Amino acid sequence: MPDGQKKRRGVGFWVLWGGVGAVALLAASGGAGWIFLNKIDLGGFVARRATAALGRTVQVGSLHVTPGRWLKVDMTKVRLANIPGGTGPDMVRVGHLAAEVNVSSLLHGPMLVRHVAISDVYVMVERTPEHLPNWRFGKQADTGAKVEPHPAATGLDDRSHYPTALDVTVQNGEVIYRTAHGSEFRTTLKTVSLQTDGADKPVHLAVDGAYNDTPVTMSATLQPFSVLRQTNTPYGIDMEAKSGDLTITFKGTATDPINADGIKGAVTANSPTSHPMMQIAGLPAxxxxxxxxxxxxxxxxxxxxVTQGKGMVKDNPMTITLMRLVEGGRGEPDHVTADIAFSKLNLNEFLRGQKTSASSDxxxxxxxxxxxxxLVDAKLSVKQLSYNALTFSNVALAVSVTPGAVAVEMLGLDYMGATLKASGKIEAADKGAAHVGAAVNVSGVDIEKLRRALGFGPIPLRGRIDMQMRADATQKTLNAAVRSADVAAAVSMTGGSLEKKVIGLASADLAMLFNxxxxxxxxxxxxxxxxxxxGVGQALPLRIRTGSGTVAANARFDLNRKWFDLTFGTQASTTGRFALDIPVRVSGSFSSPKVRPASWSADGRAMMAQTERLNTLPAAVKQFAQKNACYQVIGK
Structure with a gap:
């Protein structure tokens, strides 16, 4: 609810009901002039009294009173001036207001009115660019843009004298809330009707209108006016609103119903398409x-x-632990906090609008x-997440949105038996792009599952590997960032096994001729x-230490072409006396590479060492590498 709707008793109450009360009291004190009262135009008198009370110009085109047990009041062309610097000259305009007031209720209270008819209503609630609210009057206006105390602390929400309105009709109304930044939220009221059979009977409210040009209807059953006048008693509300296929229900209470504050209760929302909700929010559907x-x-x-929430979004079950919006203060943005969990979530359905295949993009x-x-602070967890042809499990994400940056404070997920943990930041860059920087730790990657996923043919290495990496990219989309990222990583294994024939092949051991x-x-x-x-890079240096010998290798690869070139050989000090230590080269497509002997030049051996490359690794990656026993072997 915008700040502008927190006017305490409200402009309508002070201008309209206050005017009715003033006129009625004046009429009651008229003595012999009572029967001639309907001939007198009291508009100027009431306008002057209201101007003095509100500290802002009030105009009343005409006001006539017809005496009787039910005092008839008829007002036209009521205008309340806006504050200096406001969007327009008027804050409130009322084309016509007619009502009947029970005379005895003026003496004994509370006021009782009926047959209230209001038409051509315009209300502009706004903050100026200097953050001054236009809904404060008199001494309150002097407080400027300071935070207004809660009505419970000031007594301004006293409801004990609110009138009972037996029936009210409003036609052709418009209420606009305008922020200090110039954003407008427009409510159009085609018809509004309120009806009750008495002060102790339920109140029925119906609204036919639109919000930001999206048609909306609402019906509500409210507690009696007698309960409304009990200031310290929460006021019961049972409401249903509809817009297209969107239905929203609320059943609960409000401690400050006039200002739509202190609301607490159960809410439901249901929409087969979500189009009305997107239209109301001003978003494309x-x-x-x-x-x-x-x-x-x-x-x-x-x-x-919203707490204790449950629901379904396009066949994706969700649980809402918390969704909270805190309206920003002077010159400050709003702040959203969310904690949402999904049992499954198919991103392809949201991003492409249909279920996708392995060739999807x-x-x-x-x-x-x-x-x-x-600003946003959000936590999201998903037991099963689908993105393109990939399916992840146990996904946990903590993200925050701040000026110029989206920080991923934590991302965790499981994929093919491996666990990934990452953190990073997405920062605004030039020409609509963004810079992505991420630190990623992957543990427990099964080599056999990985080579199948990459389309490799059988490889002689078994076991699980761990990896620590740093990735950076400047792009406009996530997929483009993944494809073009600069990556520095260390790959580690502290267990597993290697086929013995690889050692024999790499060492060119003559004993293999016999056994x-x-x-x-x-x-x-x-x-x-x-x-x-x-996607194009190298693995250099690379070491594998086994009980049968130590293998040194270097590799180049192109993930886009699914091509690689690997040269490996044994270190002479770790192999048998019959080993020639002739290197082997394996190159070609991932699925069908060619194997042949390779030269092992001095330059090649120097390239294999490359100990200085360990010193150029990002700090976190280097610390990860130093924990591996092969760290000291490289360069020997």
Missing amino acids: QQDIAMQMSGQFEHDGNVWS TDIPLTVDRAPDP KPTGLTPVSCLLGVVSSRG
């Missing part, structure tokens, strides 16, 4: 997204929240606002330094 949600809603001052734009409103080795030899350590740009 490019596809149908069925949504169902229920939870506990609260509004207290500047804080709006779902993508996420990297959009970063330099002055976001609202070909079979089986596996344990790997005591494996360490490689990997760097790439745009």
Whole structure:
């Protein structure tokens, strides 16, 4: 609810009901002139009294009173001036107001009115660019843009003298809330009707109108006016609102119902397409997204929240632990906090509008606002997440949106038995792009599952590897950033096994002429330094230490072409006396590479060492590499 709706008793009350009361009292004190009262235009008198009371110009085109047991009041062309610097000259305009007031209720109270008819209503509630609110009057206006105390602390929400309105009709109304930044939220009231059979009977409210040009209807059953006048008693509300296929219900109470504050109760929302919701929010609706949600809603001052929520978004079950909006103060953005969990979530359905195949190209734009409103702190967990042809499990994400940056404070997920943990930041860059920087730790990657996912043919290495890497890219979308990222990584294995024939092949051991080795030899350590740009890179240096010998290798690769070139050989000091230590080269496509002997020049051996590359690694990656026993072997 915008700040402008927190006017305490409200402009309508002071201008309209206050005017009715003043006129009625004047008429009651008229004595012999009572029967001639309807001939007198009291508009100027009431306008002057209201101007003095509000500290702002009030105009009344005409005001006539017809005496009787029910005093008839008829007002036209009522205007309340806006504050200096406001968008327009008027804050309130009322074309016509007619009502009947029970005369005895003026003496004994509370006021009782009936047949209230109001038409051609305009209300502009706004803050000026200097953050001055236009809904404060008299001494309150002198406080400027300071935070207004809660009505409970000031007594301004005293409801004990509110009138009972038996029936009210409003036609052709418009209420606009305008922020200090110039954003407008427009409510159009085609018809509004309120009816009750008495002060102790339920009140029925119906509204037919629109919000931001989206048609909306609302019906509500409210507690009697007698309960409304009990200031310290929460006021019961049972409401249903509809817009297209969107239905929202609320059943609860409000401690300050006149200002729509202190609200607490159960809320539900249901929309097979979500189009009306997107239209109301001013967002494009490019596809149908069925949504169902229920939870506990609260509004207290500047804080709006939903807790204990459950629902379904396009066949994706969700649980809402917390969704909270805190309205920003002077010159400050709003702040959203969210904690949402999904049992499953298919991003392809949201980003492409349909279920996708392995050849799909779902993508996420990297959009970063330099002055976001609202700011965001969000936690998201998903038991099963689908993105393109990939399926992840146990996904946990903590993200914050601040000026010029989206910080991923924590990202964790499981994929093919491996665990990934990452953190990073997306920062605004030139020409609509964003810079992505991320630190990633991957543990427990099964080599066999990985080579199948990459399309490799069988490889002689078994076990699980760990990896620590740093990735940076400047692009407009997530997929483009992944494809073009600069990557520096260390790959480590502290267990596993290598086929013995690899050692024999790499060492060119003459003993293999008489006895070909079979089986596996344990790997005591494996360490490689990997760097790439745009999917093209190298693994250099690379060491595998086993009980049968130590293998040194270097590799080049192109993930885009699914091509690699690997040269490996044994270190002479670790192999047998019959080993020639002739290197082997394996190159070609991932699925069908060619194997042949390779030269082992002095330059090649120097390249294999490359100990200085360990010193150029990012700090976190280097610390990870230093924990591996092969770290000291590289360069020997």
